[in-house]
Amino acid sequence: MSKDRLQRFLFDDTQVRGEIAQLETTYQDVLVRHDYPEPIQRLLGELLAACALLTATIKLHGTLSIELRGQGPLSLLMAESNPGIGEKSQRLRGIARYDDEALAALDDLSLVSLTGEGRVMITLEPHGGQRYQGIVALDKPTIAGCLEDYFERSEQLPTRLWLASDAQRAAGLLIQKLPQEANPKDPNAWERINHLADTITGAELTKLDAKSVLYRLFHEEQARLFEPAPVMFACTCSRERFGRALHQLGPEELRSVLAEQGQIETQCHFCNTFYVFTPADVEALIADPDASPPTVH
Ligand SMILES: [Zn+2]
Numbered sequence: 001m002s003k004d005r006l007q008r009f010l011f012d013d014t015q016v017r018g019e020i021a022q023l024e025t026t027y028q029d030v031l032v033r034h035d036y037p038e039p040i041q042r043l044l045g046e047l048l049a050a051c052a053l054l055t056a057t058i059k060l061h062g063t064l065s066i067e068l069r070g071q072g073p074l075s076l077l078m079a080e081s082n083p084g085i086g087e088k089s090q091r092l093r094g095i096a097r098y099d100d101e102a103l104a105a106l107d108d109l110s111l112v113s114l115t116g117e118g119r120v121m122i123t124l125e126p127h128g129g130q131r132y133q134g135i136v137a138l139d140k141p142t143i144a145g146c147l148e149d150y151f152e153r154s155e156q157l158p159t160r161l162w163l164a165s166d167a168q169r170a171a172g173l174l175i176q177k178l179p180q181e182a183n184p185k186d187p188n189a190w191e192r193i194n195h196l197a198d199t200i201t202g203a204e205l206t207k208l209d210a211k212s213v214l215y216r217l218f219h220e221e222q223a224r225l226f227e228p229a230p231v232m233f234a235c236t237c238s239r240e241r242f243g244r245a246l247h248q249l250g251p252e253e254l255r256s257v258l259a260e261q262g263q264i265e266t267q268c269h270f271c272n273t274f275y276v277f278t279p280a281d282v283e284a285l286i287a288d289p290d291a292s293p294p295t296v297h
Pocket of ligand 1: 233236237238268269270271272273
């Protein structure tokens with residue numbers, strides 16, 4: 001059984017809640033499809049964990065993506081979550097774009113040096129709801145720092161994040177302070193829990209299970225851990241989606257590619273699946289963007 005899971009927890013008599021995300025198969029399923037250098041693998045792992053945490057925290061049923069876009073050797077780092085089968089489950093995918101030579105020439109492999117000047121875009125697309133995008137500067141030393149900045153500006157709920165990844169696993173811890181009651185029973189809970197959470201190490205986060213992480217950090221608190229929700233790698237690409245995207249290019253462009261190449265080949269950047277459209281498929285798409293070409297190649 002997959003160990004990939006997301007687990008919510010809360011502290012009794014306080015307004016503090018949290019989530020722990022732990023990814024192994026999901027992370028490996030993303031890495032196996034690409035030949036990313038190690039520093040990029042690690043950052044992508046952190047971003048995948050962050051994506052799972054944010055989706056659960058915002059309680060979004062829909063698509064959430066986090067994109068880091070910069071001017072440096074790492075021009076794009078992206079993770080996206082989509083609802084999985086069953087309540088609260090998530091399907092994750094991720095991708096990186098980088099310049100090999102520029103990366104090799106880099107001595108300093110910090111986030112800021114890898115991405116250069118840039119921004120972090122968080123896009124929420126709830127099912128049947130309005131699309132929302134929040135943008136913050138990519139000017140913090142860690143992905144977690146940039147996302148805390150996002151929460152401060154957009155959600156206005158104090159939120160802290162710790163992210164970690166090694167060659168095997170990626171994990172994240174998030175705590176959030178909900179609006180305070182008029183007469184809180186435990187007015188210092190947030191400061192205390194925040195302080196305790198700050199003692200987590202990357203190795204603990206990636207190696208311990210959620211229960212042990214909570215015990216390690218909060219054994220003197222009344223922390224309650226909820227049932228885990230499954231997380232897995234899955235790509236949302238399909239022949240139909242690529243067909244609609246091709247239709248957008250217009251008949252002229254499509255026929256000129258056909259004349260040059262005989263057929264149209266597209267590949268999903270996330271999962272590497274190839275989609276081939278024959279001249280007959282393309283003509284059907286020109287007539288109808290939803291013509292789902294029956295040919296299976
Ligand atoms: Zn795909």
